[in-house]
Amino acid sequence: MLTRRHIRIKVMQALFGFYQGESEDSSRSLKALNESISSIYILYLFELRMFWQFHRFLEERLEIEKNKQFPIAARMARIEALLNMPFMQALVSDTGVVAAWEQHKIVWGDRVDLLRTAFFEFWNAELQSGWMDQLDVLEEQDAVIWLKRFYREAMANNENIHSHYEEISMHWADDLDAAQMMAVQTIQNAKRGQSLLVKLFKDASDEAFGASLFLKSVRQHPDWMELIKSKANQWEYERLAPVERCLLDMALTEMVDFQEVPIKVSINEPIELAKQY
Structure with a gap:
């Protein structure tokens, strides 16, 4: 089954496509996200x-x-x-x-x-x-x-x-x-007499996590952009790589809207993804 990190990667890719103008309709981007995970x-x-x-x-x-x-x-x-x-x-x-x-x-x-x-x-x-x-x-x-x-x-x-x-x-x-x-x-x-296939998601919470993180990140993107601009004294927001913007949006959204996720995880996971991408 997928880990939350795999799901975050898919959300990051969906946000990247949405912010780059591949689709102006968040519902279409959400559908593409779900298809990508499937x-x-x-x-x-x-x-x-x-x-x-x-x-x-x-x-x-x-x-x-x-x-x-x-x-x-x-x-x-x-x-x-x-x-x-x-x-x-x-x-x-x-x-x-x-x-x-x-x-x-x-x-x-x-x-x-x-x-x-x-x-x-x-x-x-x-x-x-x-x-x-x-x-x-x-x-x-x-x-x-x-x-x-x-x-x-x-x-x-x-x-x-x-x-x-x-x-x-x-x-x-x-x-x-x-x-x-x-x-x-x-x-x-694998056990004799039992179904072989593993589930894609561990539970309903994981299944809903990707769509929820994507939609909330999109909705709050203007707020996060202004917040980052106000805190970034040493560089301009526009100089951030598009992937970095996506990861910052995701991290801030998680910290505010996903109280069940430890703050440390919401901070560390985007850092690890930034190293990878």
Whole structure:
């Protein structure tokens, strides 16, 4: 699920677009904000579909091993252990996951070659290291650790996959961290017989936070602009970068209108975002 920081990033982007005149209607900008946040879930579903492709790859590897003249029992046992872990089983049996893929048309199509290339590279490295042929039984917890390592080393930082995502949506470069975090949560929390998908928001408060912060920041922008001008004795307001103005508006709005958020958080979060952007 998304953190408040991810939501703040989306609000910052929406404010930037609104202040730059991409839309003069705050309701249209709010709709774009909500769609932008929802698109993170689409990216998350693509990440899960990637693991579904890896499940098929493992099934193919298992059949190849079985049909060898001298099959390696330890290797087959490891592949079977990976295929039987709760997360991988749910990928092929959870009707909610399948329905979400169908609803949002989540397919890799002719770009599945990007995945298979990454799969083969990682697989060959594991064979060379001897990990696949170890004799000890692969426990479920160790299988989860291995799958997370596969994800981190082979997929999460794969530039070819990132380029494909950016072809689908120019905003996904900023959204990838959030979607990948959700994917890791899904791997870790998978339980047999339970729904696999994680929620986009932790609760109703988080779900409402982004829209509320955006609208209140827009409404109070003239007041914050005058306040900043009155306090900024060493420089002119107009010399602030547009992103800095957005972050200042957000911080002031949070401190005044979101009493449940600690002041320290409302100050520190924009500072961290300023370092990033």
